[in-house]
Each structure stands twice: as C-alpha cells, then as structure tokens.
Amino acid sequence: MRVEGLMTACLPRVEGFHASEFIRSAVKRQYWNEAMAVENQLRGQLKRREPMARHVSWRAGGVADRAYVPVDRDDLAGFLKTLPAQEPVYFVGLGSNLLVRDGGLRGTVVFTHWALRDVRVVATNNMGAEIYAEAGVASPKVARFAALHGCEGAEFLAGIPGTVGGALAMNAGCYGGETWDLVTHVTTIDRSGVLHERDAAEFQIGYRSVRGAENEWFVAVLFCVPRRNDKNSSEKSRNKIKELLSRRIASQPLQQPNAGSVFRNPPNDYAARLIEACGLKGRRIGGAEISRKHSNFIVNTGGASAADIEALIELARDAVRDRFGIALEQEVRIVGDRA
Ligand SMILES: Cc1cc2nc3c(=O)[nH]c(=O)nc-3n(C[C@H](O)[C@H](O)[C@H](O)COP(=O)(O)OP(=O)(O)OC[C@H]3O[C@@H](n4cnc5c(N)ncnc54)[C@H](O)[C@@H]3O)c2cc1C
Numbered sequence: 001m002r003v004e005g006l007m008t009a010c011l012p013r014v015e016g017f018h019a020s021e022f023i024r025s026a027v028k029r030q031y032w033n034e035a036m037a038v039e040n041q042l043r044g045q046l047k048r049r050e051p052m053a054r055h056v057s058w059r060a061g062g063v064a065d066r067a068y069v070p071v072d073r074d075d076l077a078g079f080l081k082t083l084p085a086q087e088p089v090y091f092v093g094l095g096s097n098l099l100v101r102d103g104g105l106r107g108t109v110v111f112t113h114w115a116l117r118d119v120r121v122v123a124t125n126n127m128g129a130e131i132y133a134e135a136g137v138a139s140p141k142v143a144r145f146a147a148l149h150g151c152e153g154a155e156f157l158a159g160i161p162g163t164v165g166g167a168l169a170m171n172a173g174c175y176g177g178e179t180w181d182l183v184t185h186v187t188t189i190d191r192s193g194v195l196h197e198r199d200a201a202e203f204q205i206g207y208r209s210v211r212g213a214e215n216e217w218f219v220a221v222l223f224c225v226p227r228r229n230d231k232n233s234s235e236k237s238r239n240k241i242k243e244l245l246s247r248r249i250a251s252q253p254l255q256q257p258n259a260g261s262v263f264r265n266p267p268n269d270y271a272a273r274l275i276e277a278c279g280l281k282g283r284r285i286g287g288a289e290i291s292r293k294h295s296n297f298i299v300n301t302g303g304a305s306a307a308d309i310e311a312l313i314e315l316a317r318d319a320v321r322d323r324f325g326i327a328l329e330q331e332v333r334i335v336g337d338r339a
Contacts, residue, residue: 044070056095059257061306062104070115077193091217093163102306103337112136131223135165147237151225158241168218180205182223188216253291256299263328272296278319285311
C-alpha cells in the first residue's frame with residue numbers, strides 16, 4: 001500500500017506503535033490526517049494513551065487518548081495542521097493547575113514544556129527590558145532571568161511552578177504581581193497551525209482570568225519588566241526571590257503533590273480561612289486530603305484518584321456555601337471524563 005510504503009522512514013518517531021499497526025488503526029478510525037502526520041515527517045513524538053498523572057502536579061488522574069510532544073514551533077504548527085477538524089485539542093504546560101478525571105481525556109494533548117523553551121532579552125533601556133519568552137519556559141526561569149538582567153518586578157513568577165503558557169492562560173500571580181501586568185504582546189497559534197501576533201490590549205484580564213482569542217493557544221510572549229538605573233538591582237531582585245520562596249516553603253505543603261490554591265479568593269476574604277472555619281482542615285477522602293498546612297490546598301497523600309480530589313473540592317465548596325453563603329470559584333481546571 002502506497003501510504004504504508006511512504007511512511008516507513010518516519011515510523012520510529014511514533015512511540016509504542018508498530019508501523020503497520022499505527023497505519024491500520026489510523027486508516028480504520030478515519031484519522032487519515034494522523035497517518036499524514038507521519039508522512040509529513042513531523043519531528044515530535046506522538047504518544048497514545050498517555051497517563052496524565054505523569055504530567056500533572058497532583059500525580060493523579062486518567063490517560064489522554066493521544067499526546068504530542070512537538071520539537072519546536074514549526075513542528076507544532078505542522079502537527080496542528082494534520083488534525084481532523086473534530087479532534088479536541090488541549091494544551092498542557094507543567095500541569096500545576098490541572099486535574100484530569102480518572103476516565104481520561106478524549107482527543108489530543110499538546111505538551112509545550114519540551115519544545116517552546118527560548119527566553120532572551122530583545123531590547124533594553126534605562127527604564128526597562130523587553131524579555132521574549134516562549135510558552136514552554138518555566139515561569140521561575142523567567143523570574144531568575146529577569147533578575148540576572150537587572151530587572152525588578154518579575155520576582156513573583158519564581159513562586160509559580162508552571163510554564164509561561166500556563167501563567168498567561170491563568171493570569172497567574174502572587175504577592176501583588178500578576179502575569180499580564182508585564183505583558184505587552186503575545187504570539188498565539190490556532191488549530192490550523194496559523195500564528196497570530198496580538199497586543200495585550202486585545203485581551204480582557206481579571207483576577208486569574210483571561211479572555212480573548214478563545215480558539216488560540218499561547219506560543220510566546222513579550223514581557224516588559226521595569227529596570228532601574230541601579231547597579232544593585234540584580235542582587236536586590238535575587239534576594240526578593242529567595243525571600244518569596246522561603247515564605248512559600250513556610251506556608252505551603254510543597255512536600256506533597258498538589259496544584260496550588262484550589263479556589264480563587266473571594267472579594268475581601270481568603271478561601272483558606274473559609275475552608276478552615278468549616279472545620280475541614282485535614283479532612284480526607286481516599287488518598288486526598290485538605291492540607292493541614294494550607295486549607296486551600298488539596299494534597300495527594302499517596303494513591304489519590306482524581307475522583308477523591310474532586311470529591312474534596314465539592315465538599316469544601318458545599319460547606320463554605322452552606323455556612324457562609326459564599327460561592328467559591330474554582331481556580332484549578334478539571335477536564336476529562338469521570339471513570
Ligand atoms: C505549589 C504550587 C503553588 C502555586 N502557586 C500559585 C500562585 O501563587 N499563583 C498562581 O496564580 N498559581 C499558582 N499555582 C498554580 C499554577 O502553578 C499556575 O496556574 C500556573 O501558571 C499553571 O501553569 P502550567 O504550565 O502548569 O499550566 P497547566 O496546569 O499545564 O495548565 C493550566 C491551564 O492553562 C492552559 N494552558 C497551558 N499552556 C497553555 C498555552 N500555551 N496556551 C493556552 N493555554 C495553556 C491549560 O490548557 C489549562 O487550562 C501553584 C501551583 C502549585 C503546584
């Protein structure tokens with residue numbers, strides 16, 4: 001068969017699949033584009049039934065039907081072009097704000113962390129520096145990079161253990177700083193693999209909320225970080241990062257798998273205070289526990305299922321609503337099917 005013959009050279013890139021099996025299954029399931037992906041010599045790795053517990057900080061949950069690890073931006077664009085129109089696509093950074101239900105995620109996950117890793121200064125003057133970062137770069141790396149270049153104002157990113165793409169999607173922030181405070185421009189990609197250049201003004205930004213360009217994903221960003229004409233700036237900034245990290249070590253259960261704050265803080269209050277006031281600190285369901293150190297964190301004490309974690313989320317939400325009449329909004333994202 002012609003297609004099979006043409007593909008042989010590229011087959012080792014498809015992990016865990018024998019050539020003929022891959023092609024037969026692609027053709028049978030009418031994922032002709034999937035077969036074409038191989039023919040087009042994509043350089044990334046396509047995986048099947050990828051356990052998402054390996055890729056989320058909760059270390060729990062089901063499998064993704066398919067997962068693609070692009071090599072770079074062109075490879076990512078090439079891969080997206082091959083996907084059938086009806087294929088669900090879900091971008092994942094470091095999975096530090098994500099729960100995939102035990103029944104798994106239908107469609108294709110795209111991992112950015114191994115591919116989009118460029119970070120560099122593109123312009124500086126006395127007032128600030130423009131830092132270009134791709135979506136797969138870890139946010140703490142941007143904080144350290146900015147400090148190294150004498151910038152002050154990006155230190156908060158050191159406390160956010162995800163990628164730049166995730167921070168852009170969530171408008172992640174802490175200690176008074178938010179990601180989009182620093183953004184001037186982003187590059188996005190749509191599901192046809194077409195890149196778009198967008199100014200920050202095209203997005204509506206709120207507390208842990210970003211709207212705009214809904215059917216696109218972040219590929220890169222231009223941050224503008226203030227820079228003082230002070231030769232000690234770099235040291236000051238590095239010290240601030242150290243201080244911020246020690247505050248986190250003191251207040252968060254970083255030794256156990258978790259996904260940071262489960263709920264957004266309601267206006268003029270703290271989700272952790274409300275949950276604790278409901279007597280839920282230390283409450284367990286299966287292997288999941290409301291942290292004794294920080295009540296807005298749920299930790300995996302070992303062997304927690306996604307269902308255990310979600311049940312605790314619902315328990316806390318219901319308890320706070322019943323006791324205080326406050327509807328807590330979830331900050332973590334939950335995707336996929338129940339088992
Ligand atoms: C210990 C701990 C502490 C934390 N502290 C904070 C904190 O102080 N402040 C805070 O805001 N968050 C905090 N978080 C949550 C989390 O780190 C942030 O939300 C982070 O920005 C998520 O990045 P990620 O790469 O892990 O995203 P993921 O968890 O992989 O994804 C989160 C969402 O972003 C989307 N996404 C990911 N990449 C892209 C992309 N390239 N384009 C479009 N959408 C994308 C995903 O589809 C998903 O919907 C904490 C988490 C942990 C585990």
